[in-house]
Amino acid sequence: MSSTPAAGIDYTESGHGPTVLFVPGSYSTPAAWKPIQRMLPPQWRFVATSLCGYGQTAETRRAGDADMSHELRVLEAVARRVPGPVHLVGHSFGGTVALAGALSGRIEVASLALFEANPLALLHHHGHADLHAATRRMSDAFEQAVAHAEHDAPGRIIDFWGGTSSFAAMPPAVQDYCRQSAPANVLDWHTDFGYDFSGADLARLTMPVLLVRGEQANPAMVAMTQVLAAHLPQARAAVVAGASHFLISTHPQECAALLAAHLAPQAQGVGRSAP
Numbered sequence: 001m002s003s004t005p006a007a008g009i010d011y012t013e014s015g016h017g018p019t020v021l022f023v024p025g026s027y028s029t030p031a032a033w034k035p036i037q038r039m040l041p042p043q044w045r046f047v048a049t050s051l052c053g054y055g056q057t058a059e060t061r062r063a064g065d066a067d068m069s070h071e072l073r074v075l076e077a078v079a080r081r082v083p084g085p086v087h088l089v090g091h092s093f094g095g096t097v098a099l100a101g102a103l104s105g106r107i108e109v110a111s112l113a114l115f116e117a118n119p120l121a122l123l124h125h126h127g128h129a130d131l132h133a134a135t136r137r138m139s140d141a142f143e144q145a146v147a148h149a150e151h152d153a154p155g156r157i158i159d160f161w162g163g164t165s166s167f168a169a170m171p172p173a174v175q176d177y178c179r180q181s182a183p184a185n186v187l188d189w190h191t192d193f194g195y196d197f198s199g200a201d202l203a204r205l206t207m208p209v210l211l212v213r214g215e216q217a218n219p220a221m222v223a224m225t226q227v228l229a230a231h232l233p234q235a236r237a238a239v240v241a242g243a244s245h246f247l248i249s250t251h252p253q254e255c256a257a258l259l260a261a262h263l264a265p266q267a268q269g270v271g272r273s274a275p
Contacts, residue, residue: 007077008056008057008058008060009057009074009078010049010054010055011047011081012030012048012049013046013081014037014045015044015045016043017043017045018084018110018266019045019083019084019085019086019087020044020045020086020087020089021047021049021078021086021087021088021089021098022037022047022048022049022089022090023048023051023088023091023094023095023098024048024051024090024094025051025090025091025095026051026054026093026181026185026188027054027158027177027178027181027185028054028091028092029050029054029055030048030049030050030055032248032249033048033091033248035248035249036248036252036259039252039253039260040256040259041260044087045082047078049075049078051093051097051188052070052071052074052187053184054181054184057074059184059187061190062187063187066187066194067191067194068097068100068191071097071100072100075097075098075107076101076106079101079107079108084108084110085108085110086108086109086110087109087263088101088102088109088113089112089114089115089259090112090113090115091115091116091117091248092115092116092117092118092161092245093118093188093192094117095114095115095117095119096117096119096120098112098114098117099114099117100119100195102205102207103201103204103205109207110207111207111209111210111263112208112209112210113210113212113259114209114210114211114212114228115212115213115247116161116212116213116214116225116245116247117211117224117225117228118161118192118220118221118224119192119195119197119224119228120135120195120220120224121196121198122198122199122223122228123223125199126198126227128220128223128227132220135160135220136193138157138160139157139189141156142157142186142189143186146183146186151179152175152179153182154167154178154179154185155167155168157185158178160218161218161244161245161246162245163244166245166246199227199230200231203231203232203233205232205233205234206233206234207234208234209228209232209234209236210235210236210259210262211229211235211238212237212240213238213239213240214239214242214244214251215240215241215242215243216243217245218245225237236262240255240258
């Protein structure tokens with residue numbers, strides 16, 4: 001495995017073949033994807049990074065300057081290091097960044113796989129103003145908790161997405177990492193709320209898209225996934241039974257099976273075109 005961060009950007013690479021670029025969410029690093037990667041067929045090049053402020057990726061955002069362009073800079077830098085189009089795979093806020101990368105037109109994207117992506121603009125533009133406002137109130141309260149050094153402030157976010165006591169159930173080392181990186185998560189919310197697009201923009205994306213959410217997803221996540229499915233021309237939606245927001249960790253086998261099926265037709269295409 002190659003692990004050579006450059007210019008303040010986390011980077012891991014393993015395997016050979018067409019590139020699958022994994023984007024972890026908030027409070028996360030490439031390690032989050034390893035259980036799924038181990039269950040996938042070996043004909044892929046697995047590349048992963050961390051978003052701004054996590055892992056080895058430098059934080060370039062600040063209050064008042066948390067535009068999505070900071071995250072796209074990371075994604076574009078990683079995509080430039082590998083040949084050909086990439087299959088983008090993202091979880092949570094990493095799924096939103098992956099979607100933004102596809103919408104930007106600056107990355108050659110062969111397909112998208114989004115596991116509980118949270119593009120909040122869709123709530124505002126597509127009939128879910130109440131959910132948008134409730135999510136904003138929650139994130140504002142979280143930001144105030146971080147500003148006042150509330151010890152378990154990240155639990156507000158983890159439990160919002162994953163359900164009551166999700167944070168308490170995490171290993172102590174993971175809880176500590178969440179506490180340390182809470183300021184980056186505050187900026188993630190600024191980035192997400194500031195990234196504006198609508199379903200009409202999604203209609204431009206003609207690549208295959210896999211949309212996965214947990215059966216126990218919260219109402220905002222259910223609504224966002226439904227809007228994505230309704231507006232992406234080549235979308236296929238799936239629900240993982242018994243799972244909530246952190247499905248890539250709690251249900252890696254089911255997630256890997258869905259991702260393998262999503263990638264398989266394109267792997268067959270590569271095989272047919274080989275000399």
